Amino acid sequence: MSSPTLQDIADHLGVSKMTVSRALRGEAYVAAALRTRILEAAANLGYRPDPEISKLMTHMRRKRRSQAPRTLAFVWAEKEPQDLGLSAWSRQLISGAKARAETLGFQLDEFHLAGKGMTGRRLSDILEARGIPGFILSPLISRSRGHVSMRWEKFSSVVIGLGYARPALHRVHHHHYLGMMTAMRQLKKLGYRRIGYYGGSVINERMFGAWSASFLAHHPLPLKQAEMLLGLRREPNRSNFLEWLAKVKPDAVIEGGHLVADWLQDMTDSKHLGVVTLGWRADRPQVAGVDQQAEVLGAAAVDLLVAQEQQNERGLPQHPKIVMTEGTWRPGESVRRRGDL
The missing domain is CATH 3.40.50.2300 (Response regulator)
Structure with a gap:
């Protein structure tokens, strides 16, 4: 038995073929109640769209859009x-x-x-x-x-x-989790081990903890030591960062933006400290990091x-x-x- 057509559905409901077509495409021109009836009838009759016809119609719509x-x-x-x-x-x-x-x-x-x-x-x-x-x-x-x-x-x-x-x-x-994993792997390749992460807790919460989770999962040190190097702050600032830096003494710092790089610019004793950003910018190419390719x-x-x-x-x-x-x-x-x- 051949598959039912749009005309079969139209005849079954007593509506036009165009109305059936519009309802199946989800167009707003068809009332919600009628669209529901058409969808139910299509399902009950076993209607399946022809993929080649769908492909042709998509091409025709694209062609019309290229003109306007x-x-x-x-x-x-x-x-x-x-x-x-x-x-x-x-x-x-x-x-x-x-x-x-x-x-x-x-x-x-x-x-x-x-x-x-x-x-x-x-x-x-x-x-x-x-x-x-x-x-x-x-x-x-x-x-x-x-x-x-x-x-x-x-x-x-x-x-x-x-x-x-x-x-x-x-x-x-x-893919923030992958971004942090990439940063950690690059630092480990370069020989860094006491890697710290300093950043805002709000952005980390927004991404369901992807950065902090990946940081802990891929850290070269045991979990307890890695947790000590995780510096999440509700409102990151230079004073708090310097306190954290003096306390945990990392050999590299990963950050979400470019605040850390800015804070370290005038510190002569920080030249040995590696800095990586998870939001690399073309106007700051000297700071290595992950280009999110916005x-x-x-x-x-x-x-x-x-x-x-x-x-x-x-x-x-x-x-x-x-x-x-x-x-x-x-x-x-x-x-x-x-x-x-």
């Missing part, structure tokens, strides 16, 4: 427009996202939740009025957990990072969003996906082989 790019949104959750230019990481992130969107035939417009009078509900209304079907939500920076009240049911969506506690959405983030992260977020848009998937996903991107090691003058010190 469809707009997607990149929503900055916390940063004001004037603050974005101060962060090299943010510039890389949006640059990679926009480049990937253009390659796939889309235009990516930026919006700001931190703007005066802006709320998630108001922004949702703006996006819907402009016919924007989906958006990417930037990572949280200032806090470990957060929530944004968008009208999720209206859009395809992807969040960057692990900071959003709810709802459960598709997300992409840097542009790759931005591109991955677009890929995940476009996949939903092409399948007309809207609302909260039943099975949220997590996509992780890898960084790469960048050598620098801040570390060297122990025998060369």
Whole structure:
């Protein structure tokens, strides 16, 4: 017996073939109750889409977009427009996202939740009025957990990072556990053993302890000694760092950003200390570390969003996906082989 067609489903329900097609693609033009009836009928009749036809339709939609790019949104959750230019990481992130969107035939417009009078509900209304079907939500920076009240049911969506506690959405983030493991392995290769990690506890909490867990798991010293070299602080500052440094006496320090490198610049007795950052920056190439490749992260977020848009998937996903991107090691003058010190 041949597989039922769209026309068979349409005849069974007494609706048009186009209505069935739109319902199966999840388009908003079909009322929710009717869509439910069509989906149930398709399942009961054993309908299965032809993958070759689906492939052809995806190609045709892409071709139409290349002629008139469809707009997607990149929503900055916390940063004001004037603050974005101060962060090299943010510039890389949006640059990679926009480049990937253009390659796939889309235009990516930026919006700001931190703007005066802006709320998630108001922004949702703006996006819907402009016919924007989906958006990417930037990572949280200032806090470990957060929530944004968008009208999720209206859009395809992807969040960057692990900071959003709810709802459960598709997300992409840097493989922080692997990043710390890479830093530890590079330092061990160079002969460092008394390796310390100093950084903020908020960012570590936001990534579910990935940095601290990887630090302890890959440390060359026994666990009890390694724990003594773990310096997590709610509010890291230079004074506290110097106290910690004098107490634990590491031969190398791993940090999340570039604060430690800055604090050590005017200390002549720190030249022997290795410094590695987990957030390598092109404008600070002398500090060795892990380049998180924010542009790759931005591109991955677009890929995940476009996949939903092409399948007309809207609302909260039943099975949220997590996509992780890898960084790469960048050598620098801040570390060297122990025998060369």
